[in-house]
Amino acid sequence: MFPHIPPNRMHPDASQFLAPGQCQRYSKGEVMSASPQSGEDPIKVGVIADQTGPLSIIGLANANVARMVVGDLNAKGGLLGRPLELHLEDSATDDDAAAEVARKLVEEDEVDVVLGGIYSSTRQAIKGPVVVEGKKLYIYPEQYEGQESDPLIFCTGPVPAQQVDRFIPWLMRVSGAKTFYLPSADYIWPHVLNARVREVVSANGGEIVGEEYFPLDHEDYRATVERISATGADVVFNTTVPPGVAPFLEQLHDSGFRGRGGRLVCTYFEENLLGALPAAHVEGLYSCLDYYQTVSDPFSERLLAQYDALYPNAQKFTGGSGCSGLYRGFYLWAGAVTEADSLDQDDVIAALDHARIAEGPGGPAAMVPGQHHARMHMYIGQARGGRFEVVETLGAIDPQERLVASPTPTA
Numbered sequence: 477m478f479p480h481i482p483p484n485r486m487h488p489d490a491s492q493f494l495a496p497g498q499c500q501r502y503s504k505g506e507v508m509s510a511s512p513q514s515g516e517d518p519i520k521v522g523v524i525a526d527q528t529g530p531l532s533i534i535g536l537a538n539a540n541v542a543r544m545v546v547g548d549l550n551a552k553g554g555l556l557g558r559p560l561e562l563h564l565e566d567s568a569t570d571d572d573a574a575a576e577v578a579r580k581l582v583e584e585d586e587v588d589v590v591l592g593g594i595y596s597s598t599r600q601a602i603k604g605p606v607v608v609e610g611k612k613l614y615i616y617p618e619q620y621e622g623q624e625s626d627p628l629i630f631c632t633g634p635v636p637a638q639q640v641d642r643f644i645p646w647l648m649r650v651s652g653a654k655t656f657y658l659p660s661a662d663y664i665w666p667h668v669l670n671a672r673v674r675e676v677v678s679a680n681g682g683e684i685v686g687e688e689y690f691p692l693d694h695e696d697y698r699a700t701v702e703r704i705s706a707t708g709a710d711v712v713f714n715t716t717v718p719p720g721v722a723p724f725l726e727q728l729h730d731s732g733f734r735g736r737g738g739r740l741v742c743t744y745f746e747e748n749l750l751g752a753l754p755a756a757h758v759e760g761l762y763s764c765l766d767y768y769q770t771v772s773d774p775f776s777e778r779l780l781a782q783y784d785a786l787y788p789n790a791q792k793f794t795g796g797s798g799c800s801g802l803y804r805g806f807y808l809w810a811g812a813v814t815e816a817d818s819l820d821q822d823d824v825i826a827a828l829d830h831a832r833i834a835e836g837p838g839g840p841a842a843m844v845p846g847q848h849h850a851r852m853h854m855y856i857g858q859a860r861g862g863r864f865e866v867v868e869t870l871g872a873i874d875p876q877e878r879l880v881a882s883p884t885p886t887a
Contacts, residue, residue: 477596477620477633477665477744477797505566505577508543510550510559518561519554519819521546522581524592524602525798529569530718531594533748537791538592538617538798539564544786545806555813563587571601578602582610588819591615591805594798596665603629613821613828615809617801619744619765621668622849625880630828630848632808632841633801634766636672637876638854639743643764644676646856646868651739653710655685659700659724662689666715669743673713685709694720701731704738711739718749725757734760746794750859761859767795767838768857768864775835779803793837795855800837804850807833808843839872849875 509518523542526535546562554560563585565577574593581587582605590606590613593599599616606614607628615630622635647653656677660666666689674684685707688700694716704712712733716724721742734740745763769780769792783793793799812827813819832842839853854873857864 477594477618505580506562506564508546508562508564510546510554510561516556516558518559519556519813520561520563520585520587522563522565522578522585522587522590522592523802524565524567524574524577524581524590524598526569526594526598527566531569533752533791534594534794534797534799535567535569537748537787537793538594538802540783540787540790541793541799541802542591542806544783545803549806549810555810556817556819567592567598571595571597574598575601575605579605579610582606582612587612588821589613589615589809589824591617591802591809592798594618596620596663599624613809613825615805617798617805619796619801621665622875622877623668625848625878627825627848627880627882630805630808630843631875631877632805632850633796633798634764634852634854635849635875635877636669638766638852638873639764640669640672640676642854642870642873643743643762643856644673644682645680646870647711647739647741647762648677648680648682651710653739654682655707655709656682656711656713657686657704657707657709658684658688658713658715659697659704660687660689660715661692661717661720663692669715670713690716690720692717692720695723697724697727700724701727701733704728704733705731709738711741713741715742715744717744722753722757725753729757744796745859745864746796747792747864748794748797750864751792751862755859755862758859759861762867763796763857763859763864764854764870765795765800765857766852766854767800768855768866769794770857770864770866771838771855772866773839776837776839779837795838804833804836804841804852807836808841808850844874844877846879847875847877848880849877851875 525538567574606612619633741762743764808831812831815827816823841852854870856868858867
């Protein structure tokens with residue numbers, strides 16, 4: 477979702493958010509193996525996570541999810557009677573590092589599949605050595621702008637049709653909002669998402685009264701906040717991102733926007749980001765994701781309890797920023813391998829194209845045949861007292877992505 481931002485331009489390293497006595501883990505590569513249950517070689521799974529650098533507040537949770545899922549699958553006998561071997565690499569919130577470890581996973585470790593990446597630019601950095609050069613299956617788990625269309629790439633996080641099409645009409649209906657202001661970071665995700673917002677707002681009788689784009693590290697939003705006040709915008713639909721989002725939310729809060737009844741939307745916010753900012757600046761904020769920790773279906777509750785028991789005081793299991801999508805992607809892939817009864821990549825891709833899971837974070841999910849994106853349950857969350865409360869369950873929503881060209885056989 478996010479673009480690449482040099483580490484010194486982002487918010488401080490996630491170590492500032494760790495509990496007292498908790499150690500920051502800096503990994504240069506980790507292999508997690510199970511005891512072989514047969515003479516078969518292990519199935520090698522590569523995962524790339526931002527375990528250091530500015531996005532480690534999210535990436536460390538993603539790494540924990542990978543360990544948890546591989547441990548669970550191995551406890552059930554692995555796949556095809558073979559144990560899984562996790563090759564976990566640190567992309568360090570840096571696209572060059574991501575490309576380097578991606579090449580290592582393909583060329584040296586010879587993994588059977590690669591998962592991971594948060595920034596859209598990191599996806600592209602991984603895509604080069606894994607997909608373009610290595611002709612290897614890649615699963616991207618992050619919420620993002622959509623439009624990735626490659627026979628070897630499957631995406632398991634939300635896209636604009638899932639975060640906007642039902643959310644905005646709901647917000648306009650329950651709040652009476654008609655006018656929207658769009659302060660935005662200047663890169664692909666906000667531009668694509670805002671185009672969808674404009675379309676849906678207009679279709680529901682609303683109006684965009686302002687749309688502005690800023691450098692990612694922009695800090696002085698006073699003029700923009702004044703224009704928001706002058707227009708009397710009912711809703712600020714924000715797509716500024718770290719590091720610029722913190723000063724924007726502070727200045728918007730100080731202007732009294734919420735006090736006059738304004739509604740703040742940041743569809744990408746999850747619990748780790750929410751907890752990194754002053755509670756007053758984000759109180760009442762609306763988000764729209766595939767999972768929140770307060771989703772109350774029995775499986776989601778058991779999953780969160782398992783994660784918290786395994787990784788107490790660690791970064792949280794959340795929706796949107798990789799955790800839910802990574803879990804979903806792992807199990808969709810595992811189901812495809814089982815159906816194919818083989819690791820032959822063409823067979824796995826054919827099965828993954830229609831794979832589904834009956835249970836997952838936030839509910840069941842299924843790949844939409846031909847689109848390489850997943851249908852998933854979506855929720856509207858609102859920040860209340862430093863946590864997200866689910867205020868509306870939207871049900872299963874299709875990604876509405878274009879059809880992917882038929883793959884060229886890799887064998």
